[in-house]
Amino acid sequence: MARGETGAGTPGRWARARAWWLRALRHEGTERLTLLWTGKAALAATLAWTVAHVLLDARSPAFAPFSAVTTMYVTVYRSLVQSLRYLVAVTLGVAVQAALGFLAGPDVLTFAIVAVVALVIGRTGLLGDQGPQVATAAFFAFSTYVAAADHADRVAQLGQIVLLVLIGCAIGTAVNLAVAPPLRYRSAEHGVRVLARTLYELTSDMYPALRDGVLEAEDTGRWRERSSWSGGFVAQARADLDIARESVPFNPRRLLRRNRGHGGFQGYASVLDALERTLHQFASLARSLDQWREAENDYSYRRFLDRYAAFLEAVSESARELAVLDESTLPAHTDRLAGLAATARLRLAEVAEEAALRRLPLADPTRPYGVLVVEANRLMEEVQYTGDVLRGLLPR
Incomplete structure (x- = not known):
């Protein structure tokens, strides 16, 4: 019975999928906006990955495409505002980890202190929806800090995180601005x-x-x-x-x-x-x-x-x-x-x-x-x- 139900439901799913695509292609609406956003986000992520991985040969290139997609919002204005907030949040997270990490060393107690400070900063509300990114950036920065070979390498890797996020935000905002900017x-x-x-x-x-x-x-x-x-x-x-x-x-x-x-x-x-x-x-x-x-x-x-x-x-x-x-x-x-x-x-x-x-x-x-x-x-x-x-x- 279960097998028959699955088979019977497949034509219905295909019909709904076909209707969705027809609405997206023929009419303005939620479906077309979803399709457009997906294409623009994929383009921004691909460009950011190319810059980070191919041109810069970054150790953690995923920061760039992740940032590019994160800053793709329904309006250009919101993309600009949220990109700036996101960049500030990541910079603060990396700075908190760098300051405490270089002072106290890469141990569990240091991580706990980094977590508390980053979470408190994120909860202040100064960065709006991007507040939680302070702690996220601090955690990623701490893992990068622990994996680095020496102090010089640690400084370089932490700086690279901020650079990759900056590149991702810039590419995401630029794509949103240049490719069919949403005018609602x-x-x-x-x-x-x-x-x-x-x-x-x-x-x-x-x-x-x-x-x-x-x-x-x-x-x-x-x-x-x-x-x-x-x-x-x-x-x-x-x-x-x-x-x-x-x-x-x-x-x-x-x-x-x-x-x-x-x-x-x-x-x-x-x-x-x-x-x-x-x-x-x-x-x-x-x-x-x-x-x-x-x-x-x-x-x-x-x-x-x-x-x-x-x-x-x-x-x-x-x-x-x-x-x-x-x-x-x-x-x-x-x-x-x-x-x-x-x-x-x-x-x-x-x-x-x-x-x-x-x-x-x-x-x-x-x-x-x-x-x-x-x-x-x-x-x-x-x-x-x-x-x-x-x-x-x-x-x-």
């Missing part, structure tokens, strides 16, 4: 799309139930649970925006005509802020609806809920438009968002009119109407604000 403008758009899609899925599930006028505990509990997940999506969206911003400094591709004049990062940040506030408002709505139960499920104000559902549908359509945001077609998006905002404003007026006509108990904390009306006005402000921000990104 679209990461900002992706962050907006992620939050907009989350909002669209929530609203498109909510407004039909409100229109039917029957809110089951299962539905309201699901809305409340899904609203609680939004924090993770917000964090991911902000990380995408940070990567987009970080990809610009020191990147030669920003000078290309099609990439000039990009001033949308602040605009996208404002849109993300608006979407985050909107998701918090829907969390408040979901919580109020989940806590509310009418006697015998008799909803006295179904016409109000129907009007409110129409308003949420307009908000949902705005979210769906943002979920396919593309800078290349931004004018069309802003025009559609303006039309959807106008529709939402009309629906909001109908909600307010119905609330006044029915004399809803807006001040009653045991019923959700007051929260619904307040949040509707806030949602309208965010819809209008988002459209205005995106319109401000259009070229003048």
Whole structure:
């Protein structure tokens, strides 16, 4: 049976692998970025190994390609910063070992002292993610120190470690800069799309139930649970925006005509802020609806809920438009968002009119109407604000 299962699973694995390669070759995305990073890292490692082993005939040439791969990050800016930190970390590790090794000799007690000092330096946080490399470099330096024949050889080998790391960092950064340097403008758009899609899925599930006028505990509990997940999506969206911003400094591709004049990062940040506030408002709505139960499920104000559902549908359509945001077609998006905002404003007026006509108990904390009306006005402000921000990104 196990053999049959293995054979049956092989075609599926081949199909998934083929689909992965097709996506990498045909479309921009995670697969292509992974493929590009692998190729660039392999090129940098090979060049570093060639310099260290063939040209310098180093005793430990692996330091160079390891350093080259270590400094290959998703942005040129991060590669430069992390290369400098990595080089400083390695230099500190080697210096700690050299100072203590030459003073106390190559014995176990010296190694213990080197380990403590290097680990403490690494934990200070001054070198960020590269802090642990202080101890790693110190350990490798100690092994090199022990294996060396005399003091002169030890000094030469320890200096060579720093030189190899410098060569690896320089080659890794140069390859990342020269070969298709990552320019992640679209990461900002992706962050907006992620939050907009989350909002669209929530609203498109909510407004039909409100229109039917029957809110089951299962539905309201699901809305409340899904609203609680939004924090993770917000964090991911902000990380995408940070990567987009970080990809610009020191990147030669920003000078290309099609990439000039990009001033949308602040605009996208404002849109993300608006979407985050909107998701918090829907969390408040979901919580109020989940806590509310009418006697015998008799909803006295179904016409109000129907009007409110129409308003949420307009908000949902705005979210769906943002979920396919593309800078290349931004004018069309802003025009559609303006039309959807106008529709939402009309629906909001109908909600307010119905609330006044029915004399809803807006001040009653045991019923959700007051929260619904307040949040509707806030949602309208965010819809209008988002459209205005995106319109401000259009070229003048």
